Amino acid sequence: MSDSGKDQNLEKPLYEKSLSRRDFISWIIKGGLFITFLSMLLPALEYIWPVTRRGPVGGANDVGRADDIPVGSAKKVDVSGTPLILIHTPQGFNAFSAICTHLGCLVGWDSQKQLIACPCHAGLFDTTGRVVAGPPPRPLASYPVNVVDGKIFIKL
Numbered sequence: 001m002s003d004s005g006k007d008q009n010l011e012k013p014l015y016e017k018s019l020s021r022r023d024f025i026s027w028i029i030k031g032g033l034f035i036t037f038l039s040m041l042l043p044a045l046e047y048i049w050p051v052t053r054r055g056p057v058g059g060a061n062d063v064g065r066a067d068d069i070p071v072g073s074a075k076k077v078d079v080s081g082t083p084l085i086l087i088h089t090p091q092g093f094n095a096f097s098a099i100c101t102h103l104g105c106l107v108g109w110d111s112q113k114q115l116i117a118c119p120c121h122a123g124l125f126d127t128t129g130r131v132v133a134g135p136p137p138r139p140l141a142s143y144p145v146n147v148v149d150g151k152i153f154i155k156l
């Protein structure tokens with residue numbers, strides 16, 4: 001049997017082995033390097049991993065379920081701070097900016113006329129966003145809408 005501390009340490013049961021300051025610092029450094037490596041590896045894997053999820057990607061925003069908006073009705077939604085009006089027509093969903101092209105009032109849905117109405121100066125837009133009455137000089141800006149698995153996605 002040797003008198004060196006290293007050999008004594010080997011003869012002790014595992015629960016009695018003490019961790020030297022050098023070993024402790026070595027483990028901290030190894031742990032830090034491992035975490036640093038993972039923090040670089042995970043974004044790289046995420047970048048090269050094939051997209052297998054179904055549904056729109058690239059900035060499409062989930063604005064709710066299609067079942068919640070019956071045909072002939074509309075819903076106002078806020079997508080990243082942009083107010084939109086989403087209309088369910090017999091042909092599908094249309095999304096427009098809810099900001100009137102006249103002087104910027106927020107438009108709403110007139111369910112009786114089936115038109116988008118501006119309350120400020122009686123501007124009216126049809127379900128394609130075109131001006132049908134009033135002073136607005138341009139149609140409402142439109143945005144692409146996709147319905148995937150019953151969910152509505154709008155891309156700004």
Ligand code: FES
Pocket residue numbers: 100101102103104105118119120121122123134135136
């Ligand atoms: S602001 Fe909409 S019609 Fe004037």
